[in-house]
Amino acid sequence: MSDTVTPRSRRARHAKSPLRSPGGPSRGGPAAGTAGRPASLWNDAWHDLRRRPLFIAAAVLIGVILLMAAVPQLFTSVDPYDATSCRLGDARQAPSAAHWFGTDNQGCDTLARTVYGARNSLLVGLSTTVVTVLVGGLLGLVAGFRGGLPDALLSRVTEIFFAIPSVLGALLILAVFRTGTVWTVMLALAVLAWPMTFRIMRAAVITAKGQDYVVAARALGASGRRLMFRHILPNAITSVIVVATVNLGVFIAAEAGLSFLGVGIQSPEISWGLMIADARPRFLEAASPLLFPAAFLSLTVLAFIMLGDAVRDALDPKLR
Amino acid sequence: MAATGDAILEVRDLVKHFPLTQGVLVRKQIGAIKAVDGVSFDLRRGETLGIVGESGCGKSTLAKLLMGLERPTRGSVRINGREIAGARGAELKQVRRNIQLVMQDPYTSLNPRMTVGDIVGEPYEIHPEAAPRGDRRRRVQALLELVGLNPDHINRYPHQFSGGQRQRIGIARGLALQPEIIVCDEPVSALDVSIQAQVINLLARLQRDLGLSYVFIAHDLSVVRHISDRVGVMYLGKLVELGRDSEIYGQPAHPYTQALLSAVPVPNPEGRARRERIVLQGDPPSPADPPSGCRFRTRCWKAQDVCAQQEPPLQLRPGTWHESACHFPQVHQVIRAF
Numbered sequence: 029m030s031d032t033v034t035p036r037s038r039r040a041r042h043a044k045s046p047l048r049s050p051g052g053p054s055r056g057g058p059a060a061g062t063a064g065r066p067a068s069l070w071n072d073a074w075h076d077l078r079r080r081p082l083f084i085a086a087a088v089l090i091g092v093i094l095l096m097a098a099v100p101q102l103f104t105s106v107d108p109y110d111a112t113s114c115r116l117g118d119a120r121q122a123p124s125a126a127h128w129f130g131t132d133n134q135g136c137d138t139l140a141r142t143v144y145g146a147r148n149s150l151l152v153g154l155s156t157t158v159v160t161v162l163v164g165g166l167l168g169l170v171a172g173f174r175g176g177l178p179d180a181l182l183s184r185v186t187e188i189f190f191a192i193p194s195v196l197g198a199l200l201i202l203a204v205f206r207t208g209t210v211w212t213v214m215l216a217l218a219v220l221a222w223p224m225t226f227r228i229m230r231a232a233v234i235t236a237k238g239q240d241y242v243v244a245a246r247a248l249g250a251s252g253r254r255l256m257f258r259h260i261l262p263n264a265i266t267s268v269i270v271v272a273t274v275n276l277g278v279f280i281a282a283e284a285g286l287s288f289l290g291v292g293i294q295s296p297e298i299s300w301g302l303m304i305a306d307a308r309p310r311f312l313e314a315a316s317p318l319l320f321p322a323a324f325l326s327l328t329v330l331a332f333i334m335l336g337d338a339v340r341d342a343l344d345p346k347l348r
Numbered sequence: 349m350a351a352t353g354d355a356i357l358e359v360r361d362l363v364k365h366f367p368l369t370q371g372v373l374v375r376k377q378i379g380a381i382k383a384v385d386g387v388s389f390d391l392r393r394g395e396t397l398g399i400v401g402e403s404g405c406g407k408s409t410l411a412k413l414l415m416g417l418e419r420p421t422r423g424s425v426r427i428n429g430r431e432i433a434g435a436r437g438a439e440l441k442q443v444r445r446n447i448q449l450v451m452q453d454p455y456t457s458l459n460p461r462m463t464v465g466d467i468v469g470e471p472y473e474i475h476p477e478a479a480p481r482g483d484r485r486r487r488v489q490a491l492l493e494l495v496g497l498n499p500d501h502i503n504r505y506p507h508q509f510s511g512g513q514r515q516r517i518g519i520a521r522g523l524a525l526q527p528e529i530i531v532c533d534e535p536v537s538a539l540d541v542s543i544q545a546q547v548i549n550l551l552a553r554l555q556r557d558l559g560l561s562y563v564f565i566a567h568d569l570s571v572v573r574h575i576s577d578r579v580g581v582m583y584l585g586k587l588v589e590l591g592r593d594s595e596i597y598g599q600p601a602h603p604y605t606q607a608l609l610s611a612v613p614v615p616n617p618e619g620r621a622r623r624e625r626i627v628l629q630g631d632p633p634s635p636a637d638p639p640s641g642c643r644f645r646t647r648c649w650k651a652q653d654v655c656a657q658q659e660p661p662l663q664l665r666p667g668t669w670h671e672s673a674c675h676f677p678q679v680h681q682v683i684r685a686f
Contacts, residue, residue, distance in 0.1 A: 067463045067503035240457040244521070247415050247449045248471050249441035262461045345461060345505035 073342040083338035089331035097147040106140035120314035132317035148299035153280040164222035168229025186223035202291040232264035273336030277329025357391035362423035383409040385585035396562040398576030406585040411533040448522035452534035454514035458506040465502035471524035491520040512543035591670025601677035609682040
């Protein structure tokens, strides 16, 4: 093939370019239109993310919460796991200079408990989300792409899981382990939640699979793995990302529900769910032991949803 | 467009039946859509073969069969003597380097999440032996320039281009492996008329410069005439007439071809008066249950008993210089000074 340009093509190009310079460098678009470094979807997405206020806000929030989970001592001098830090005489105090968030029914400092509770809540939420996305997403990708028998089998299996009422199912699974820890709660939630991710992924993959660009790649001789991971996955992942970020909050709340039922994480462990459950009966007398962990839970969920939104937009070149 | 004599693509008795199944648990075949039913032709080196026909006549299935994207029920497709119809795995991948596809819709045929550089360069990733790694970017830019795009736009995404430019990207992708044959499946029917001409001229120039052979599938008769050396007319999964473009357009022998030509819009109002309009009755029969004998007989004004009993093969017939599949071929000029 000749690499030289015939005069005709040169003319054609120059005649065209002023007519419709395609899009122009898109708003905030990274290096769009310049031929410097090779661009890729993930590079461009990262470049784009760093300029998004939504992403920066979400990242700062998540950073603070993660720091809280990793090194709670930075945020409070009180150790709530030390029983001597609570004085029953101080129970249900309103927020004050000594106890910024007030105290709970046991006279423990709500601020300290909220800070220390971040670790368990976040562990449950994040690990369950990661496991459901990996398991449900991968199986959904394979089932949607391969179709036929693998798809039929996996779909029937998920239907069985859909038929189990989630609270009852989690109770059953956790009853087997007797002690509720972060990991058993994660397992119970993941087992019941992966079919939803599977379904969403499968549907998105089936839609993407029929697109012309997949046929074009097949005509070039692309392998099944290339089709799945290079062409179908990037076009199917967005709905999973959105659902996963919403689910993260649902999982943290579900952990609270399980703790309330006595099968989740148990005292003396601390989690936001447990705190909310503990404070609920005397909410009218002392609102702060419920409101503060609930506010942190909401903020965490909000931060992850914002992160998911920003990532989804960054992965779509049209929205950049 | 100098076509040399040797056939680069040989298609023989190509058949594709899509099974019609019934039942949820136990699937049983109750019939078949006969999308392509016995098509044979040769494509010579450097030649453009136009395939025309109405919607549903099996044009696109034919394109997929040529590309090895569908497995034929019967028949063979040979590229330079190598069979693609039964090839699998590495062998199929190897044969595919020689035949590439330009698709109809430039808006869905490019992955929206890949840059133009990645799209045009993907053939090199799939066939790493085609170009050394360090040279790929330069080659992609050369390809973009070859199809009349700015090579500096390599990092842009498809949505930043217009329809005609996107079709050029699709053509550049098809050219990357330096194939000898390009199958164009309605390459311009999704574009504006003004852009159509640009893309058609680009294809013609590339053919001249690179010695490509085209199978050009379209339903627009004037576009096909503009670019083709020879034209095949399809009806219900079969070729009914095959000949040089001047023969098909100037001396059509098959009644279906004549009816098809008579439906071409004539831009000149005076020309309209001189044109004969043949209006066919009814719709094309279902490809699941095609008529016996000649498939066109249900709508043909010349049909006789023999048409229902015997299927007319595509062959040279008395009174014409090209092949047709009709028991009663008669050269009839539909459009004067077309």
